[in-house]
Amino acid sequence: MAASANQLRINLAINDTVHGLDIDPRTTLLDLLRETLDLTGTKKGCNHGQCGACTVHVNGQRVLSCLTLAALCDGVQVRTIEGIGTPDDLHPMQDAFIAHDGFQCGYCTSGQIMSALAVLEEPWGPDAAAIKEAMSGNICRCGAYPNIVAAVQEVRKGLEVDRNA
Amino acid sequence: MREFALIRAETADAAIAALTAHPNARLIAGGTNLVDLMKEGVETPTHLIDINGLGGLDDVQARGNGGLMIGALASNSAVAWHSDVQVRFPMMSEAILAGATTQLRNMATMGGNLLQKNRCFYYANHAARCNKRAPGSGCDAMDGVNRMCAVLGTSDHCIAAHPSDVCVALRALDAVVHVTGVNGHRAIDFADFHKRPGDTPHVEFELAHDELILGIEVPGLPFAANSTYLKLRDRTSYAFALVSIAAALKLEGDTVDDVRLAVGSVGTVPWRSADAEDAMRGAPATAETFAKAADIFFEGAIPRAGNGFKIELAKRAIVRVMETLKERAI
Ligand SMILES: Cc1cc2nc3c(=O)[nH]c(=O)nc-3n(C[C@H](O)[C@H](O)[C@H](O)COP(=O)(O)OP(=O)(O)OC[C@H]3O[C@@H](n4cnc5c(N)ncnc54)[C@H](O)[C@@H]3O)c2cc1C
Ligand code: FES
Ligand code: FES
Numbered sequence: 001m002a003a004s005a006n007q008l009r010i011n012l013a014i015n016d017t018v019h020g021l022d023i024d025p026r027t028t029l030l031d032l033l034r035e036t037l038d039l040t041g042t043k044k045g046c047n048h049g050q051c052g053a054c055t056v057h058v059n060g061q062r063v064l065s066c067l068t069l070a071a072l073c074d075g076v077q078v079r080t081i082e083g084i085g086t087p088d089d090l091h092p093m094q095d096a097f098i099a100h101d102g103f104q105c106g107y108c109t110s111g112q113i114m115s116a117l118a119v120l121e122e123p124w125g126p127d128a129a130a131i132k133e134a135m136s137g138n139i140c141r142c143g144a145y146p147n148i149v150a151a152v153q154e155v156r157k158g159l160e161v162d163r164n165a
Numbered sequence: 166m167r168e169f170a171l172i173r174a175e176t177a178d179a180a181i182a183a184l185t186a187h188p189n190a191r192l193i194a195g196g197t198n199l200v201d202l203m204k205e206g207v208e209t210p211t212h213l214i215d216i217n218g219l220g221g222l223d224d225v226q227a228r229g230n231g232g233l234m235i236g237a238l239a240s241n242s243a244v245a246w247h248s249d250v251q252v253r254f255p256m257m258s259e260a261i262l263a264g265a266t267t268q269l270r271n272m273a274t275m276g277g278n279l280l281q282k283n284r285c286f287y288y289a290n291h292a293a294r295c296n297k298r299a300p301g302s303g304c305d306a307m308d309g310v311n312r313m314c315a316v317l318g319t320s321d322h323c324i325a326a327h328p329s330d331v332c333v334a335l336r337a338l339d340a341v342v343h344v345t346g347v348n349g350h351r352a353i354d355f356a357d358f359h360k361r362p363g364d365t366p367h368v369e370f371e372l373a374h375d376e377l378i379l380g381i382e383v384p385g386l387p388f389a390a391n392s393t394y395l396k397l398r399d400r401t402s403y404a405f406a407l408v409s410i411a412a413a414l415k416l417e418g419d420t421v422d423d424v425r426l427a428v429g430s431v432g433t434v435p436w437r438s439a440d441a442e443d444a445m446r447g448a449p450a451t452a453e454t455f456a457k458a459a460d461i462f463f464e465g466a467i468p469r470a471g472n473g474f475k476i477e478l479a480k481r482a483i484v485r486v487m488e489t490l491k492e493r494a495i
Binding site: 004005006008025026028047048049052055061062063064067068069071072115118119122123132133134136137 | 166168169170171193196197200201204213215217242246265266267268269271272401402403
C-alpha cells in the first residue's frame, strides 16, 4: 500500500501497552497488529470476515480484526493471543486445547482461543450444541471441531466447579 | 482499497454537514459490510464519516405501549440478548442470532444491518454485469448462478434477494425507521424503507445521501410474544438464508385471531403479503389454512432456473412455523 496523504494518529492499548501510531486510514486492525507491531499470533485467513482466524477482543468483546479499521480504534483496549498466556504459563483454555487435541496445523487456533475465552462471558446455554453455535464463526480447515468443543466445555465446567466451591 | 479521509462526527448535525459537503462520503458504523465492499472495490468513498462517537444511539428503550425504540448504533448482539426483545419480540432476537456470527454481531449495528447490501454472487464481481454495482450494465444473475436470488419483487434488471435476517422480523412487526437529515427528522414505515429494483436497481433505500438513521421503533404487539424465526440454509450456522420465516400467531379457540408473516430471502425486499395474512384471520388454525395462505403468499412468484426450489421450501416452512406457533399458543 502506497503512503497516504491522509495519515492520522491513533492511541490504543494492546495487551495493556499503550501505543501512539501514525497510520494510513485504510489499515485494518489485523494488518496493524501483524505488519506494524509484529504481533503475528493473530492470523489472516480470508480477510473478508468469513473465517474467524483474525478474532481479537476490543473493549472486552470478540470482533474480527480484518473488518476493523484501525482508524476507528482510537482509545480502545485490544487483547490478542499474545496477551493471554506465555509458553511457560499457559491460560487454562490453552492447556485445554492441548489436552483435547483442539488443533492440527494450528492456523485457526489463536482465533479459536480468543473466541472460546469470549464465550465464557457470553450468555450461551450449557450444552455442547450451544458451544457449536457460539463457535461457528471460527472455521477450522483441519476439522478439529469436536476436540475444540470438548476443550471449551472442560474449561466451562472447571469454572462452574470453581464457582460452586 | 481506495484512499479516503476519515472524519469523526461527534453529533448528528456534524455527520449531516460532512455528508452534505462530500457527495461521495459514506457513514461508517460497525464497518462489517462497508469495509468488506471497500476491499472489493465496490464501495470507493472519498471520505468515511465515523458515527460511533454519536451519543445516545446505542441503547434499547422499552416503550410504555409494549414497544421498543432501538438506537441505530446498538450492536446486533446487544439487541438480540436484550431481555425486552427476547420476551416481547422473540422472532427478532432469534432472527439476529441466526445471522452471521458473534464476532460480526458484536461489531454490526442495527442501522448498518438495515442498509446492508445484497449477496448476489455478481454484485462484488467486477468481471460480471450487475445493474446495482454498475447501473445499465446488465444482470448476469438472470441466466447465471441464481440459486440465492429472489422470486418476488424482481424486475427485468435485478433479481438479487434481500439478505438480512432481522429485517424480516422488523417487516413482520411494522417497524418504523427514524432518520434525520438536512430537512429535519422523518419517520419511514418499514414497508417503504427498502426499494424494489424496478428500473433503478441501484436505488435501494428510502434514504437521501444527507440522511442518517437514528433509531428503529418497534410498535407494541402483545401477541408477538408468541412469535418465532425459522432460517433454512445450506449449513446450520454462519450462512445466509435460502428462505426464512418470521411469524407471530394469536388464536381465539381453534381459530386464527391475528397473525403476522414475513418471508426472507425470497423477495428483493423483506416480503409480506396482506392477502396471505387475511386468508388466515378468522379461519380455522389448521395445516390446510396455513398451506392455503402459503400458496397465496407466492402467487405471482417468478422462479429462475436455479431458485424455483425456494417456493416449495418456503411454503412448507410457513406451514411448519405456523403449526409450531399454534402449539405454543394453546
Ligand atoms: C461473513 C458475513 C456473514 C454475514 N451473515 C449475515 C447473516 O446471516 N444475516 C444477516 O442479516 N446479516 C449478515 N451479515 C451482514 C451483517 O449483518 C451486516 O454487515 C451488518 O449488519 C452491517 O452493520 P454495520 O454496522 O457493520 O454496517 P456498516 O458496514 O458500518 O455500514 C453498512 C452501510 O450502512 C450505512 N450506515 C451504517 N449506519 C448508518 C446510519 N446510522 N445511518 C445511515 N447509514 C448508515 C453505511 O454508510 C454503509 O453504507 C453478514 C456479514 C458478513 C461479513
Ligand atoms: S481473516 Fe478475518 S474473518 Fe477471516
Ligand atoms: S487446526 Fe488447522 S485450521 Fe484449525
